Amino acid sequence: SKLPDLLRKAPKAELHIHIEGSLEPELIFKLAQRNGVALAYPNVEALRAAYAFTDLQSFLDIYYAGASVLLKEEDFFDMAWAYFERAAADNIVRAELFFDPQTHTARGVDTGIVIRGLHRACQRAQSELRISADLILCFLRHLSEEEAFATLEAALPYRELFIGVGLDSSEQGHPPEKFERVFAKCAELGLHLVAHAGEEGPPDYVRSALDVLKVERIDHGVRSLEDPALVARLARERIPLTVCPLSNIKLCVFPDLSHHNLPKLLDAGLCAMLNSDDPAYFGGYLNDNLVQTFEALPQLGARQAYQVLRNSFEASFVPAERKQAWI
Ligand code: HPA
Numbered sequence: 646s647k648l649p650d651l652l653r654k655a656p657k658a659e660l661h662i663h664i665e666g667s668l669e670p671e672l673i674f675k676l677a678q679r680n681g682v683a684l685a686y687p688n689v690e691a692l693r694a695a696y697a698f699t700d701l702q703s704f705l706d707i708y709y710a711g712a713s714v715l716l717k718e719e720d721f722f723d724m725a726w727a728y729f730e731r732a733a734a735d736n737i738v739r740a741e742l743f744f745d746p747q748t749h750t751a752r753g754v755d756t757g758i759v760i761r762g763l764h765r766a767c768q769r770a771q772s773e774l775r776i777s778a779d780l781i782l783c784f785l786r787h788l789s790e791e792e793a794f795a796t797l798e799a800a801l802p803y804r805e806l807f808i809g810v811g812l813d814s815s816e817q818g819h820p821p822e823k824f825e826r827v828f829a830k831c832a833e834l835g836l837h838l839v840a841h842a843g844e845e846g847p848p849d850y851v852r853s854a855l856d857v858l859k860v861e862r863i864d865h866g867v868r869s870l871e872d873p874a875l876v877a878r879l880a881r882e883r884i885p886l887t888v889c890p891l892s893n894i895k896l897c898v899f900p901d902l903s904h905h906n907l908p909k910l911l912d913a914g915l916c917a918m919l920n921s922d923d924p925a926y927f928g929g930y931l932n933d934n935l936v937q938t939f940e941a942l943p944q945l946g947a948r949q950a951y952q953v954l955r956n957s958f959e960a961s962f963v964p965a966e967r968k969q970a971w972i
């Protein structure tokens with residue numbers, strides 16, 4: 646079949662990538678050495694061997710440990726630039742990058758250092774790689790709403806350098822309702838709103854992300870399928886779901902790719918597209934997600950390939966006129 650080759654070569658948008666999750670073990674060790682940070686693993690192979698996850702939390706523990714080598718503006722630039730070079734190889738022409746300021750401010754790294762380093766990489770991606778890129782600031786949901794407000798406050802001097810906010814980290818036990826007031830404030834500031842929901846958490850979290858946080862997209866959302874009324878609403882309102890197949894397998898949301906519910910989401914008429922989530926940890930970048938998922942699921946053919954690529958642009962936060970040129 647020619648489909649894998651078409652999937653690889655087609656222009657596409659990536660809307661769900663945690664930039665800290667693009668930090669490859671080789672770069673973790675390089676930055677650890679550059680910054681004099683001690684790691685709990687003796688070498689790249691030992692670190693990579695620890696990437697065996699049983700659920701979201703088991704991943705988050707090692708993901709936050711990996712991010713501990715990021716201290717200087719240049720570190721954030723180098724991490725994002727490495728991602729953009731891979732994105733260019735995958736024919737990504739639009740990327741919306743999540744970043745977690747609280748992962749860094751907890752170690753004494755100023756929010757400005759994080760945002761400026763990432764923003765410089767976004768600018769260079771545009772000028773050198775022709776990738777349109779923007780940043781989305783994520784609040785860590787295992788922390789309090791008060792801490793989310795403090796994070797927003799610290800980021801406000803850089804308001805023009807990010808386009809929206811999201812909600813990530815441990816989902817179970819941390820419902821969207823916990824962040825109602827800070828999301829309302831972000832809406833007043835004109836920021837785009839997204840949230841992780843229905844990855845490990847129940848369909849009710851997807852509903853409250855929409856009704857209480859008023860998000861425009863749902864990150865993951867695969868558990869929505871357990872609730873037919875919710876699926877009907879997502880289809881009717883054309884709420885995008887940023888689906889991450891390899892992530893779902895590595896975090897044991899589905900036993901393997903042949904059991905992923907992407908075909909059902911598309912059959913229900915949902916605006917779903919594929920994303921890499923944390924590519925350095927989950928064994929693949931965007932084209933790996935596309936090719937492996939379409940190979941594992943015989944129900945997915947050319948029609949669905951066109952649909953997910955088109956959905957990636959439809960769901961992106963670029964002005965409508967620029968979107969038109971891609972679709
Ligand atoms: N889910 C929740 N939080 C995250 C993820 C994820 O997949 N990746 C990085 N932080």
Ligand code: ZN
Nearest residue numbers: 663813864922
């Ligand atoms: Zn994610």
